[in-house]
Amino acid sequence: xxxxALLALGACSEQGGNAPKPLVIDxxxxxxxxxxxxxxxxxxxKMARIGAQTLSADASKLLYTVTEYNMExxxxxxxxxxxxxxxxxxxxxxxxxxxNSAPQWVxxxxxxxxxxxxxSAQVWAMDANGENVRQLTAFEKDVEGFxxxxxxxxxxxxxxxxxxxxxxxxxxxxxxxxRIYDDLMVRHWDYWDxxxxxxxxxxxxxxxxxxxxxxxxxxxxxxxxxxxPYFDTAEIRLSPDGSMLAYTCKPLKGTEYALSxxxxxxxYDFATATTRNLSKEAASAEEKFVGYDKYPVFSPDxxxxxxxxxxxxxxxxxxxxxxxxxxxxxxxxxxTRNHDLCATEVAWADNETIYFIVPWRGTHxxxxxxxxxxxxxxxxxxxxINTFTMANGxxxxxMNTISKAVELYDVNLETGALTQLTDVNREVYDNIAFxxxxxxxxxxxxxxxxxxxxILPPNFDPEKKYPTLLYCQGGPxxxxxxxxxxxxxxxxxxxxxxxxxxxxRRGCPSFGQEWTDQIxxxxxxxxxxxxxxxxxxxxxxxxxxTDHRACVGASYGGYSTxxxxxxxxxxxxxxxxxxxxxxxxxxxxxxxxxxxxxNDYGGAYWEKDNATAMRSYANSPHKLVGNWDSPIMIIxxxxxxxIPYSQSLEAFTAARVQGIDARLVSFENEAHQVFxxxxxxxxxxxxxxxxxxxxx
Numbered sequence: 001x002x003x004x005a006l007l008a009l010g011a012c013s014e015q016g017g018n019a020p021k022p023l024v025i026d027x028x029x030x031x032x033x034x035x036x037x038x039x040x041x042x043x044x045x046k047m048a049r050i051g052a053q054t055l056s057a058d059a060s061k062l063l064y065t066v067t068e069y070n071m072e073x074x075x076x077x078x079x080x081x082x083x084x085x086x087x088x089x090x091x092x093x094x095x096x097x098x099x100n101s102a103p104q105w106v107x108x109x110x111x112x113x114x115x116x117x118x119x120s121a122q123v124w125a126m127d128a129n130g131e132n133v134r135q136l137t138a139f140e141k142d143v144e145g146f147x148x149x150x151x152x153x154x155x156x157x158x159x160x161x162x163x164x165x166x167x168x169x170x171x172x173x174x175x176x177x178x179r180i181y182d183d184l185m186v187r188h189w190d191y192w193d194x195x196x197x198x199x200x201x202x203x204x205x206x207x208x209x210x211x212x213x214x215x216x217x218x219x220x221x222x223x224x225x226x227x228x229p230y231f232d233t234a235e236i237r238l239s240p241d242g243s244m245l246a247y248t249c250k251p252l253k254g255t256e257y258a259l260s261x262x263x264x265x266x267x268y269d270f271a272t273a274t275t276r277n278l279s280k281e282a283a284s285a286e287e288k289f290v291g292y293d294k295y296p297v298f299s300p301d302x303x304x305x306x307x308x309x310x311x312x313x314x315x316x317x318x319x320x321x322x323x324x325x326x327x328x329x330x331x332x333x334x335x336t337r338n339h340d341l342c343a344t345e346v347a348w349a350d351n352e353t354i355y356f357i358v359p360w361r362g363t364h365x366x367x368x369x370x371x372x373x374x375x376x377x378x379x380x381x382x383x384x385i386n387t388f389t390m391a392n393g394x395x396x397x398x399m400n401t402i403s404k405a406v407e408l409y410d411v412n413l414e415t416g417a418l419t420q421l422t423d424v425n426r427e428v429y430d431n432i433a434f435x436x437x438x439x440x441x442x443x444x445x446x447x448x449x450x451x452x453x454x455i456l457p458p459n460f461d462p463e464k465k466y467p468t469l470l471y472c473q474g475g476p477x478x479x480x481x482x483x484x485x486x487x488x489x490x491x492x493x494x495x496x497x498x499x500x501x502x503x504x505r506r507g508c509p510s511f512g513q514e515w516t517d518q519i520x521x522x523x524x525x526x527x528x529x530x531x532x533x534x535x536x537x538x539x540x541x542x543x544x545x546t547d548h549r550a551c552v553g554a555s556y557g558g559y560s561t562x563x564x565x566x567x568x569x570x571x572x573x574x575x576x577x578x579x580x581x582x583x584x585x586x587x588x589x590x591x592x593x594x595x596x597x598x599n600d601y602g603g604a605y606w607e608k609d610n611a612t613a614m615r616s617y618a619n620s621p622h623k624l625v626g627n628w629d630s631p632i633m634i635i636x637x638x639x640x641x642x643i644p645y646s647q648s649l650e651a652f653t654a655a656r657v658q659g660i661d662a663r664l665v666s667f668e669n670e671a672h673q674v675f676x677x678x679x680x681x682x683x684x685x686x687x688x689x690x691x692x693x694x695x696x
Contacts, residue, residue: 018119022097023077025068034431038458039495041684043432044486045069045677048424050406051078053398055391056105060085061128062389062396063103063111064408066424074678080113082128083421085394085410090422093130100124102233106148112136114143123155123210136210144198145226145233146210150242152270153205155213156233161222162195183254185592187641189229190671198224198231200247202268216268216275217249225249227263227294235295239302243270246278246296246305258594261314264289265296265307265325278305278325282332287311291318299348303327306335306346306354314595315520317477319513320344322356324371338373340512347390355395357385359510362439362451362481366397366411379416382439384482396421400484402455403434403491433458435494442503442537445529451511452534453480455490455500465545467695468499470535470572472553472560476507476519476527476600487673487680488554496688497696501538505530507556521602521612524563524619531560535571547573548695552687554578554635555643555672559621562651565632566624574694576687578635579643579672582651584620590644625654631661633690635683637670663690 027046051065062083069076078099083090094100098117106112106125115124118135121142126133137143137155145156163169166176179192186193199221201213217225225247226235235248250263264279278296279289291310298305305325310318322336322343335354336343345357349368358367358377364384369375379385379397386406388397395411399418405425409418438454457466471490473480480502490500504511506527507519519527539546551572553561558580565575581587585605588597598604602612632655636648645666655662665686667679674683 019117020098020119023070023073023075025070025077025096027068029427029431037431037433039432039434039489039492041492041681042071043428044489044492045071045681047405047428047486049486050398050408050422050424052102053387053389053396053408054104055085055389055394055396056108057391058108059392059394062408062421063105064422065101065103069677071677071681074676076677080111082111082130088421091130093126102145104148112146112148114146125208134208136205136208139212144231145236147233147236147238148205148210148242149238149240151205152238152242152245153203153210153213154236154238154245155201155203155210156198156226156231156236157201158196159199159215159217159219160196161220164193164195168195184258184594185254187592189592189642190637190639191641195222197222198226198228200225200236200245202245202270202273205242214273216245221251222253223249223251223257237296237298239298240300241302244268244298244302245270246298246307248294248296255594258592259314259598261292261310261316261595262290263292263294265293265305267296267305267327278307278332279309281330282323282325287332287334291315293323295346297346297348299351301351304348304351306348308343308346314599316596316599317475317507317509317516317520319516322346322354322369324354333371335369335371335373336375339375342509345387347388349390349393355388355390357388359479359481361510362453362479362504362508363510364479364481366395366416368413377416378413379411379418381418382437382482383418384484401482402437402453402484404429405484433495434491436460437490440538442534444526444533446526450503450505450530450534451480452501452503452538453490454538455494455502457494457497457499460543462543464543466497466499466543467548467550467691468501468535468539468544468546469493469691470531470549470551470564471500471502472531472551472557472564473502473505473508474553474555474557476523476556476559477509477516478556479508479510480504481510487683492684496691498691499538499544501535503530503534505534520600521616523559523600523616528560528563528567531564532568532571545695550574550576550691550695552576552691553580555580558643561632562621563619563624565630566621566627568630570629572630574630574691575632576635576690577632577648577651579637579640579645580634580647580651581621581643582647582654583622584617586650587643587647590646592641622650622654625651625658628655628658628660631690631694633663633665633686635665635667635686637667637672637674639669639671642672 049067053064067078080093100115103113112125123136141157166178199217203213204211245268267276279293290313293309296307308320312318320342325332343356355368366378385397385399400406408422435456435458440452441449509516558577561577601616603610634652636645652664
């Protein structure tokens with residue numbers, strides 16, 4: 001029986017008159033797909049996707065979510081599953097009549113979650129067997145996150161704060177379509193600022209209901225908590241007894257907000273209805289806490305708060321340091337001071353021991369540390385552990401590799417051994433061939449060693465020659481790890497007959513902060529030489545067809561593609577750039593989070609005495625278009641406000657005016673990434689048809 005077919009076995013639930021239309025999902029592979037035995041965009045979109053996971057307090061039961069898509073209807077549905085950790089038995093707790101997410105244990109037999117079953121996203125609860133479904137909130141607005149501990153709760157809702165629309169300011173002009181701004185930021189990621197923001201509400205939980213809460217951010221506060229643009233509810237935590245609420249907020253507005261990363265960790269006391277700024281209390285002459293401070297987590301006794309902090313303001317890629325604030329002494333300690341690593345996904349094992357995820361040498365591992373800074377890695381191997389849930393001395397990890405999508409694994413805390421718990425895509429792995437992934441260390445032009453993944457086509461024959469792709473990573477401070485992506489999937493590229501070369505060039509984290517930092521202010525420098533070193537070294541292999549190579553990438557990888565198109569010296573037959581930076585000067589004026597370009601370019605384009613900034617702007621890709629000599633596909637999302645679609649239009653114009661074969665693929669309802677199922681399939685078809693045209 002396929003995983004999709006099991007969805008019909010979930011418990012039925014009450015639905016209101018505005019309930020969403022049920023979504024029928026049957027993603028079984030066709031016989032033709034089984035016979036072909038290769039990963040295609042269509043097969044990839046049939047794969048189930050594991051999301052959130054959480055263990056019960058005694059670690060006897062595991063909740064997790066699974067999202068599947070109906071390609072014809074161009075939408076997906078998320079269901080909640082439960083697994084008995086002793087017997088291995090699992091079943092769906094929700095069915096195909098609504099989307100259900102964010103499950104959490106309220107007590108040993110009560111599960112709370114968010115559901116749209118009435119047409120509005122509200123908090124619901126059910127027993128651990130999926131029965132006795134009841135509604136905990138019935139607010140006028142959608143609930144976009146929540147938490148419950150003891151007799152207290154919080155929820156997140158959007159609040160209208162500022163009149164930025166013409167219809168807001170002029171009651172007699174309700175049909176006007178105008179936005180009015182006096183300051184930045186007017187846009188963020190994929191939306192225009194309409195004067196509404198996400199706020200946290202502190203509430204009581206009693207008699208099976210979450211009461212109307214108090215806006216602890218402030219009804220007039222024009223900023224978000226949790227932070228834009230990801231709005232991650234994990235930035236908010238209740239203390240174990242429910243008496244306190246810790247959260248992340250960046251209480252800045254306008255141009256100051258656009259230029260700053262100065263978020264702080266705050267602590268709200270339910271009894272006194274007062275709020276403390278723990279970041280500012282922890283500040284000293286040596287530590288100002290002026291960068292990102294995020295993701296507070298309470299110790300089991302509720303007397304300590306761990307959080308992640310970045311030292312340098314404006315640098316979103318600075319080292320994520322682990323700090324612990326002691327609520328009894330009102331002092332903070334830098335726990336990872338002696339370790340050149342980043343701490344992510346933090347959880348307390350007891351009041352003295354913390355587990356967290358470490359990006360490490362192109363992988364992501366679980367480590368533990370005590371309050372004295374003694375560090376020990378728990379896991380090792382070529383994999384990415386993305387998140388984990390911990391309870392009663394047990395960890396269940398969300399893990400993937402380049403060759404396998406996310407599954408859940410039991411982690412042995414003594415040996416680091418990983419035991420697979422879920423198998424939601426067994427039919428795919430039983431019928432689809434994947435290529436070998438090689439791990440290579442390549443010498444760079446300045447004598448350093450660079451980790452590069454090389455992915456070979458399925459059924460690889462070393463006697464043949466294969467067209468080869470240089471993959472350029474985005475970020476730019478983003479690791480080329482053992483990730484599995486539904487947008488840029490190495491195995492999908494390899495299945496079409498391509499060798500993939502994916503270097504961890506300068507700027508990619510997990511190799512020390514110096515390696516990460518080097519790229520800022522040097523976009524056109526060492527990391528470009530790293531790319532060329534990688535493709536040149538792998539091209540020495542007899543199975544690389546050096547006459548048929550291409551360069552592809554998105555975001556910063558799109559910038560890299562544009563830049564390499566002007567300096568590649570005949571290496572590449574074709575290029576593909578998705579949402580890439582093309583013109584540094586117009587990018588500075590078009591983007592929204594100015595702290596990013598200010599940090600990475602070194603400053604603004606009018607700072608003529610700023611040598612770093614002037615070097616950056618002098619090496620903008622648009623100044624090299626006279627050297628372009630190869631066909632280029634340019635892909636963009638019209639709702640992308642991070643690297644606005646105008647950058648892609650500039651590049652396309654430059655190519656066509658010079659007579660270079662080019663294609664523009666513009667998604668009118670996508671932003672920086674392509675998420676919608678049918679759009680994604682079109683993206684892949686265009687991507688591979690372009691490569692096939694010039695490389696095969």
